[in-house]
Each structure stands twice: as structure tokens, then as C-alpha cells.
Amino acid sequence: MENVQSPVLQISGLSGGYSAKRPVLHDVNLEVGRGEMVGLIGLNGAGKSTTMKHILGLMTPQQGEVRVMGKKRDEDAQIYQSAMAFVPESPELYDEMTVMEHLEFTARAYNVSEADFKQRTEKLLNLFRMNEKSTSLSTHLSKGMRQKVMIMCAFVAGPPLYIIDEPFLGLDPLGIRSLLDFMLEMKAAGSSILLSSHILSTIENYCDRFIVLHRGHVIAQGTLNELRTKFGEPDTPLEHMFYSLVQGRD
């Protein structure tokens, strides 16, 4: 029987990168628990996207392992991939499909029932103000709208884990607010979220924990209060702590 306390995402001793001689990640250990939203933060080139690619199965670890819902990808790729949805930094859409068709394709791929698909789609289209664009081809959408489609596709799939990379790029203020509110709603419903963003002032109030990556190493992790206890004053903003954490390490 599956342990209800086991983390949804567990990365242990992960080292990896594009070349075996020059790994980007060095002994990365992190977990995302059920119903938890974790912020993955770091400078450009810190290894955030590489970490995400390892989780998604796009890269193979040189050392260590990645488990989603307790399973490694090579144990059962189908279950592994079904357990997560991804929102990339740059929207990747099929030119041949409309907004609604992207949602339907995703729902079919993730085996979402037709009734759930309809209910989720209606809610998401309203939330992200995309009703009028539902029959538009993706090539006719602005960058922000394309990003909204990516986000909606992830949420229509409804898996236990969301991997979200820089979701706010290109979104309008209402879109950002809608996304944050919806992420809280999904979290409350038991979903887990690993979120990467440079807008620390925004995610500071939404994430349960933060993981700071620097040059491929996890240099700090914990709740906002835990980080403050270790690296700052009681009311220090996350951005200040992050700045002082990475500043002395270059």
C-alpha cells in the first residue's frame, strides 16, 4: 500500500547536465510534499530548468534519482508522465490546433473524462478570459494568450504534480492574479506545485517553501520563516535574503 506521507516529488543526490565532464547539477536533494507549493529560485544558469528537465524525463541523471509518486521514470514511463503536467517558460503550441483543441488533446492524453474536461475547460476559459479565443488557432494568439493556453492545458490535465517554469512571463496583471489564485485552489485540493520564478516579491506570499539553487547546488531551503531565521531578520523580504545568499558566492 502506498505511503500517504511519501512526497509527490523526491530528488535524491541528483547530478546531471549536458556533458558528463561538466555537470550542471551537483548532488541536488529536494522534495515536494502533497498539497505543497515550493518555489525554486536562482539566478540565470543556476540549474532550475535543468532540474525541471530531469524531472520531466527529458534528461537522464548522471547520478542520483528522481521519483514522482514514488516511481522512477524507467520503472513505468506511462504512470510517471501521467502524474505531472508542465508549464514551460516559452509557450510551445501546435500551429494546427485551436485553443479548445489543445485542451481536448491534453485531456485525452491524460485520460481525463469527458465530463471533467468540459467542467474544467469552462472554468479555466472564464478564469483566464479566453472564451472569445477558444476557437482561434494558436498562431493567431498573442504571447500572453499562448502562455495562458499552456497554463490551462496543465490544469485541465489535473495531475498530482505541476512543474511550472517562469509562468508569469508575458501574462497581464489579471492573468497573474488568476494564475496565483488558481494555484492556491489546486494546492488546497491536494495538488503539489514546483514553481520557478524570478519575481520573488510575488511568489514570496504564495509558496510554502523555497529552494535556492546556485551554480547547480542547493544552497538553502526551507519556509520563509526558516530562511529568515538562518539568513536574515524577522521581516526581511525574500528578495533581500536571496541577494545576500548568492552575492558572496560568485
Place this chain on the structure above:
Amino acid sequence: MDLKLLWKQRRTGFWNGILPYVGYVIQSGVAMVFLFLVIAFSAWYTSFVQNIPAGFPIRWIALLLLAPLALFSSYRTYLLPADIVFLRPQEYRMQDYLKNSFVRGVIYKMLLLLFVFLTLWPLYVRADVDAKPLGWSMLFLVLWKVLSSYGAWQELRMVQAGASKGYRILRWAIAILAVAAWLWQPPLRSLWFLLLLAAVYIVALRVPVKHRVAWERLIQVEQTQAGRVMRTLGWFVDVPSSGQKVNSRRWLSKWGNGLPWNAGQAYRYLMTKTFIRTEVFTIVLRLIILGMLLSWWTAGSYFGIGVYLFFLLLTGIQLGVLRRSHGESFWIMIYPISGESRRSQVLGFIFQLHAIAALLMWLPMLAAGMEGLSITGIALILGVLVIVLMRRSQGSKWLKEEEDE
């Protein structure tokens, strides 16, 4: 910056990228089949020219062959998306760069037009009692090709997409009208008509507002053209396919919505939408219509079987392009769709479309009636054999590629 040199470097770079694949194309069995068909056609054509049936509709055949070639225009500019930033400051000098694109775009297509015309000439001159002189006909085709190419170039510069579409229809209409006038009317009368038509068209082209350089449209067109070259290569060898022109085709948009709702059909859903919105659909549709016409025309003859199988082969090759459509797309690596499911759905989809095409192109052969029943039956059996063999060949090729990876 030497813009003429930049154009030449880009052109050389693109074709150098294509060159390594040419060997594979030559080695490919499909290339041999084409060669065989060219030889077979030559033999049939020579014999046909010597025994032209009475009342043969040569003017209609000439119109059908020459008008599309006289109006068809496309250009390779080798422009890149980054040029909007880096080349735009040179916009006032871009004539130097784009002149090459225009000239090359006209010359090669003109050579093709003249080749087809000269191939048709022996048939035309024997079948038409009032055949126009060779020299004057060639001069007319050359001049109309230049005019049509100029019009197509101006369409690319038009600010309004609607105006561009409207002028494209106008170009098609007047090209068909011009070729028809040349074929049906006495030379002097058609000459005056053609001069008037050309003058009105040139004046009309000056009306719409145009960009000095329509960057976005030219880049989009270039991506489509480069994508076409890669897809043509894709008939023979595994090359990445990209830059497909997408058309919304709302009248077809419901196709695929009725697929059973399960993960097993997810990839087929994507394939269906890809098929209806890309050029594969229009190419296959054109092949089916032309194949039906020729099947009807050659019904009851062994040559008709050859024509039928040739069109079935071409349709199969075109449908095979779908196999490479999204094979390496980002989401296919992320979404929980297994390789096995993808393979079976794509091959099944292609097979079904191919079978429908085979049936549609076979039905007109029934026009031969009871007398040609045995030939019609043979055509059906061979047709089924072709689609089954192509299905098996695509399946084993796919498996081999997966093993190689």
C-alpha cells in the same frame, strides 16, 4: 554590408544542407519508380501522338496544363526571423537583396513552363487545326509568366492580407482568361485583348497600399517554402519537417471531434487536426480529384491501371508526410502517450485515408462498364495490394528507425 553576397551565402548554406540527402533520394526505390513511370509515360505519349482520337479536347488539355504553370509563382528569400531586428535598418537597400529572389523565382518556373509547353507541342500542333505558331506561343507564355510573377511579388508587399488574397484570385482569373484567349481566339484579336488585360492588371496592381519590404509576410512565406523542400525530401529520407503553412479551414474543424474519448485516441486526434489544416490535405485532395478524372478518362485500358496505381502511390507518399509531423515535438516527449500507441494511431490513420483515396479513384473506372470489368477488377486488386504494402513498408521503416535510435 553586402546584401547581394548575404543572399548568395544564405542560398548556398540552405542548399548545402540539402545536398547530403540527395544521395539517399537517388538510392531510394521511390525515385526508381518515378523514373520508370517517366519512361512508361514517354512510350505511351509517343504512341498517343501518332494516333490522336478524333475530337480530342486539346485546347482544354492545354489550358489545364499551361494556365497553372503560367500563374504559379513562389519565391525563396532565405530571410530569417532575426532579420526584422538586424536587417531592417538596411531596408532602404533591400532591393539589392530581394532582386535575386525575384529573378530566380521567375527563371526556374519559366523554364518549367516552356518544358511542359514544348512537350505538349507535338500533340497540340497535330490535334488543333488552328494551332498558334510556336514562336508566338512561347513569347506569349514568357511574357505572361513575367507579368504573373510581378503580380505575385506585389501581392507579397500588400499591407492588407485581404487585398493580397483578392489580387491572388484576380491573378489566377486573368491568367486562365489569357491562356484561354490565346488558345481559342484568332491571334490578332487575342493580342489586343491580352494587351488590354495586361494594362488593366498593371494599373490595378498600383492601387493597394504596399510595404517597402513586407518583413513578416516574407519571413512567413520563406519558412513555408523551406518547409516544403524539407517535406519533399521527407518522402525519401528522415528529415525534420517544420514550417508547414496552416489554414484554419473552419468547414472541416469538426473532423476528429467524434473520436472515442480515451487516451488511446489522443494522438490520432492531433493527427486529424494536423491533416485537415496543413498542405497535405490540399495536395491529397488535388491528387484524388486529378486521379479520379484520369481514371475515368483511361477507364478500361491497361494504361488506366498504371495511372491509377501511380496516383495511389503519390497519395500514399503524401500521406506518409503525416508520420513525421509531430514525431519530435516537445509535448510528445512530455505527455503520457506511448511510442507504440503513437505508431499504431498514425499508421492506422494514414491507412484509412489511403484506402478512401483508393476507393474514390477506383470508382470512375467503373465507367468502362461490363467490357472493361476484368481490367477494373485487376486495378482494384492491385490498388488494395499497393495500400497494404505501403502500410507495411511504413510500419517496418518506423520500427527500424526506432531501433536505430
